[in-house]
Amino acid sequence: MKVSKKQWLAVPLLGLAIGAGATIATRRYVSTPGAEANKDCLQSAQDFMEYPLIFAGTEFRGLPLSGCQRYVTPEKHNLDGSVREPAMDFFGFTYGSCAPVGDEGGCPPPVQILVDPPCAPAISGDVIREQVEVRGVWTAVKLDGSLRIETPNFKMTVYALAGDYELNKQEAIAVVQALRGVNTRAAALALDSQLGVRLGGNTVCG
Numbered sequence: 001m002k003v004s005k006k007q008w009l010a011v012p013l014l015g016l017a018i019g020a021g022a023t024i025a026t027r028r029y030v031s032t033p034g035a036e037a038n039k040d041c042l043q044s045a046q047d048f049m050e051y052p053l054i055f056a057g058t059e060f061r062g063l064p065l066s067g068c069q070r071y072v073t074p075e076k077h078n079l080d081g082s083v084r085e086p087a088m089d090f091f092g093f094t095y096g097s098c099a100p101v102g103d104e105g106g107c108p109p110p111v112q113i114l115v116d117p118p119c120a121p122a123i124s125g126d127v128i129r130e131q132v133e134v135r136g137v138w139t140a141v142k143l144d145g146s147l148r149i150e151t152p153n154f155k156m157t158v159y160a161l162a163g164d165y166e167l168n169k170q171e172a173i174a175v176v177q178a179l180r181g182v183n184t185r186a187a188a189l190a191l192d193s194q195l196g197v198r199l200g201g202n203t204v205c206g
Contacts, residue, residue: 038058038064038065038066041065041066041067041068042058042065042068042182044068044069045068045091045093045182045183046182046183046184047183048070048091048183049183049184049185049203050070050117050202050203050204051091051115051116051117051118051154051185051202051203051204051205052115052153052154052181052183052185052186052189052199052200052202053091053115053181053182053183053185053186054113054115054154054156054179054180054181054182054186054189055093055113055115055179055180055182056093056095056111056113056175056178056179056180057178057180059095060095060111060175060178061174063095063096063110063111064095064096065093065094065095066094066095066096066097066109067092067093067094067109068091068092068093068094069091069092070089070090070091070092071088071089071090071091071092072088072089073085073087073088073089074087075087086121089116089117089120089204090114090115090116090117090120091114091115092112092113092114092115093112093113093114093115094109094111094112094113095109095110095111095112095113096109096110096111097109098110108159108161110160110161110162111158111159111160111161111171111175112157112158112159113156113157113158113159113175113179114156114157114158114159115154115155115156116154116155116156116157117154117155117202117204117205118151118152118153118154118155118202118205119202119204119205119206120155122150122155123140123142123148123150127142127143128140128141128142128143128148129141129142129143129165132147132169132173134147134149134173134176134177134195135176135177135179135193135194135195136194136195136196137149137151137194137195137196139176141169141172142157143165144159144165144168145160145162145164145165145166145167145168145169145172146158146159146160146168146172147169147172147173147175147176149176149195151195151196152196153186153196153197153198153199154186154199158172158175158176159172160172160174160175176195178191179191179195180193181199184200185199185200185201185202186199186200187199187200188200
């Protein structure tokens with residue numbers, strides 16, 4: 001079956017799948033030390049120049065910034081030439097950490113922010129449950145309560161594990177309210193700015 005870029009963006013990324021509400025009860029979230037732990041992480045984001053980067057500061061509701069990393073993957077194809085996995089380029093921020101319960105293996109952090117360049121594919125309508133206006137921008141709420149923001153300057157997905165759909169949505173909205181620019185290309189986005197404010201350009205979109 002051919003997988004479109006829109007369909008691929010409908011699923012959680014980073015290899016840290018955001019589970020449904022039924023799986024949330026099996027996670028135990030922990031907070032890691034903040035100041036020294038996130039210094040290198042913050043510096044790597046500030047030094048990044050390929051496209052605007054947006055984050056929720058060095059701490060969100062007691063959860064420290066615990067990870068910053070760019071992910072770039074090539075397009076992968078099936079034997080018939082159809083696209084199995086589209087090429088991706090995004091920068092991920094994580095807040096806090098979690099300890100898996102039992103023998104489940106890895107688990108997602110309580111908050112993830114994934115920032116795409118402006119030319120990234122748009123979200124599929126199939127995964128949108130509703131739309132809400134946040135900081136002057138109509139934002140898609142996905143079926144799991146995560147938010148997808150698409151502006152001319154950047155695209156972004158915010159995952160916040162708080163419970164069921166409504167709790168996830170409200171927590172993700174709180175994350176969006178805390179967003180501000182982290183690198184120079186996003187310097188114009190302050191806490192009191194609308195999300196549609198004009199930002200610096202990028203080097204990855206033709």
